[in-house]
Amino acid sequence: MPDTGTSDAFVAFERVQKSYDGETLVVKDLNLTMPKGEFLTMLGPSGSGKTTCLMMLAGFETATYGEIKLDGVSINNIPPHKRGIGMVFQNYALFPHMTIAENLSFPLEVRKIGKSDREAKVKRALDMVEMGAFGGRRPAQLSGGQQQRVALARALVFEPELVLMDEPLGALDKQLREKMQFEITDLAHKLGITVVYVTHDQTEALTMSDRVAVFNDGRIQQLAPPDELYEAPQNSFVAQFIGENNTLEGVITEIKGDTCTVKLDGGEMIDAQPVNVTEVGERTRVSIRPERVEVNKDRLQEGAHTLKAKVLEFIYMGDIFRTRLSVAGNDEFVIKTRNAPDQVRLKPGEEIEIGWLPQDCRALDAL
Amino acid sequence: MKLTKTLLASTALTVAAGAVAAQEMADSMTLVSWGGAYQSSQDEAYAKPYLEEHPDVSISWDESSNEAVAKLRAMNEAGNITWDLVDVVAADAMRLCDEGLAMEYDPDDLLAPAPDGTSAEDDFGDMIVSDCFIPQIVYSTTVGYRTDLVGDTPPTEICALFDLETYPGKRSLEKRPINNMEWALYCDGVAKDEIYDVLETPEGQDQALAKLDTIKDQVVWWSAGADTPQLLADGEVVMGSTYNGRLFSVIEEQDQPVGMLWDMQVFDLDGWIIPTGLSDEALARVKDFVYFATDTQRLADQAKYISYGPARQSSAPLVGDHEELGIAMAPHMPTDPENASNTLLYNYEFWADYRDDIDAKFQAWLAQ
């Protein structure tokens, strides 16, 4: 989904740059547009610039260069409290000296909404997150998950069209996090609000988002729906960052349309799909997802090529087996096989042959 | 030459006295004094010469005389006296004696006779105002004024303090009734020898406070001896009461435009007391030191450094020149006949009785 024009864009970053010290840019030339109702996740390692982008959108940081537009209007010079953007913070930021109901009532009070109206809205918002019974409590009396719900309710109670979430689930345990992921997306779609969600957890990004923007080094590396991101990473960073990935390093020896030949550093020749390699002789990293590697010779499809491998480690993980191999000089080559009745369990030290299809094998930049 | 002989003789005497006593003496002493110029005058005149003769002794100073009475009482209650000899004003010496915190002594036994053979008791005479008090100096509380702020008629008598018309401006007085009440009555027309009879009565006390009331809003009240000299030097006050030695220092040593009155100066005494409860060794050392430090020559020597009069009659003729300025010190002594034509002596008995009562009234009056 390439960015086309900004006419129907609800949120737009146009050539935005940000520097704190005047020497280095933490956000380098950011261009991004979002339609109304989209759930977009900014994903990246810490320091990649994703939170800075969120803060610029919220108004807590100013862009050093470029323009940020909301509904077609530049908001660069609008103070945060006039932007009307809801926000959920990493540590929830519920005001500790107010009760839950007062917390929710706060944005309505500053908007000078009448008392009865206020109470109705607060109740509705609390009911929405199933916290209706907790209005009289203080934040410290609630569990993390409850606080999270309240924070969400507070960000939504004044009915903003855009809601920002800054790693809102970071402090929760795994089970609760998965439950909340579902609830948040569900709520967002039900209310039709636009959400910008920041996380460094790729699973969260993949499960929740309409689109994911992968940040690194102050740039968006790839902006795409989750499946495309996983299956067709545009560069080595994305391939590496999203999901598990095996890489084999080598040199391009031939490019022919949508296939190329790579001579691996161990001397083996393999075919791959050229993604962002252009010239013969260029160094490349070949990326293969672990679950696309086949160890059973009989199941190898036509056109697959095979390599010798040595089993280094076998880990039983319940639903799958995770096997670490040494392939073409790479000792960290991992394959995942489904725990099926006819599946073989490899033993360390075993010499085997593995294979995959050339289209599952993507020749990317060498970083 | 003569001095050396006297020194030698007195040394011999001391040594002999020590030999007779045949007592182990402590080799360190803690002396308590007031700090500042006064303490250094004692150090120069008494301690250093003593140490020259007794190089194996060490003397340390504690600048606690201000609160000596309270501290000695606390030490006594704790049963741990760490002081060997304490410099206090006579009134405090009396109270320490009353409280049993200071040792009573026999002057002729403890102190050296005058060079002409007069006994110590006669040489000190009336200065021994308490059985525990070993007199050292006579000082006086008197009034200094800014020569440039009093016009063409500098004040000559004490009642200038109360004369706001001739000498407008602030004056500084000590924040306690003693001296102020006497001056107030004197300037309100009470004859000098009737002051204490009047002050005994509530009416007399009211009369004194009423007189002070006339200048109350022009008074800066001081509590530290350094205050008035500083206030005078800064031009904050036109005149103020303080100790004569402080005024000498402002006038002669610092050369400030300040003059002083001797009229109705109030004599007071300062001296040593020996705390009770010293160990035998410490007591022997202290007695040896006191014998030396209060002899005629030593008391006269102290006047080289500070303008306070020696408490011995026999010392007066020996008062020489100021150690640094080289001016004759005798005319600057409060006891000099020229200066002592109209004086008052601090009435120890009276204030011991009336201090609490009058102070309560005085403070209440101040706070109003």
Added chain:
Amino acid sequence: MTDATGDGSKSGPMLAADGTPLKKSLARALRMQKMRALMLIAPLLLFVLITFIAPIADMLFRSVENQIVSDTLPKTTATLGDWDGEGLPSDAAFEAAYFDIFLAAERKEHTRLGTRLNYEQTGASSLFRKSGRGLDDIGEVYQDQFEDLNGDWDEALPWAELMGDPDWLSEQQGWDEEGRQPGFELRDGIADLLPTASREYAIFAEFQQREENNNLLDEEPWSAVHTALYQDLAAGDMSGYSGPRAEMLQAADALVDSPEFETVSFRDGFEEIDEDWLQPDIWRTIKLYSPDYTSGYFLNSIDMQLTPDGAEARPDNERIYMLLFQRTLFMSLVITFSCILLGYPVAYILSNLPMRSANLLMILVLLPFWTSLLVRTSAWKVMLQQQGVINDVLVWLGLVADDARLTMINNQFGTIVAMTHILLPFMILPMYSVMSTIPTSYVRASKSLGATNWTTFWRVYFPQSVPGIGAGSILVFILSIGYYITPEIVGGTTGTFISNRIAYHISSSLNWGLAAALGTILLAVVLILYWAYDKIVGIDNVKLG
């Protein structure tokens, strides 16, 4: 998501693995833990007890303690017990006072008592000092006459033979002056024959043997014993006596009964010393202060006084302490408030600056701590006095006429300025440490919810910084309520605190009982205010970081 932690149903006591009830087992385990914790804090606990609790307890005790009167004058206070306070007490009181003060003078305790009573009755100090010396005159009348009759009356041994138990006497004679002196014992029957003299001799013996450590056989009795002897001889008949020194005693008895024997009444003797003894005042004061504990100091502290008719207000011109208490509280509040006003913005800026600049600023805040208190206070003098820096600048700017310079020191203003400056760090530090724990996300959250800067500050930031203000205020208020150096130097007459009077009574007037009472009241006021603060604001709302 639920807070159900177990229902109330029970099925008998739970048992631990070894069969003991679980509760008991748990208690034992916890006790071990508590003991260990106690051991760890023991040094601090001891330190606090010794250096903090004990002095406070001592102070509380001193504010009511008054044993000196009954200890020094035991017979007198007992005799005065049934005196109605009208006119003069009986001759028995004079007699008791004679023996009491005589012994006190020997012990050099009479002047201490005089000092104590002088706080209540002006003139007591010199009265007792004079009496200590003068009482000898009474006894010497008798002593001289007995001596003239027989020189043995002025010897130690004959007295010891007359009074002492023979067994004791032989032991005493064999005493080698080393070790403990054999304690004096009265001879059988002598107490019946010579009740007063034997009593006084026993007191004399106790004093010489135990307090002075003199050999009793070397000490001739003091004149109070002779006086006592005279009283016994005048009252009794010695003719039937046949014990040791019978002849000597009977001769003395005859002398006493003869018309030419010179006597002096105790009352006259006291009158001779000072006519004040014939005024009821001093006796009333002694009677009033004879109990071991007194409310006198506390009454003094609130401008009242103890009189035979109960507590009474002091005359107007002696009232000062209530005024000073009020002033101290008022000014401490003003100082606390100025510290909040000045300190809050500083703490706010500090907590919002990056670490490096915050540290630099913090040093500036702490700088006053590293300068001596006296120097700082004196510096304010130089700044604020009439010929001082600020007045000079104002005059130079033409804002103030040269002859109408502002009075900014030696009054309340000066005290408030100097103390605010000195105590400011105590306000800033707790505020800073609380503010720096308030996450910026609260402010951001508030703004994102639509609050303006002011609303954000007032509704979100300020309430969370209140614990810092609370802690700082308590610190500053309690420190300033007990300050005395600065008010003494720059307070003049209107800017001094109650602590200045406490310091005066500790170090100058030595009226430690009054100082203790004032201090106790101050402590009580602080505790009450603390309690009130807890009720109103809640002490949980105080934190230092």
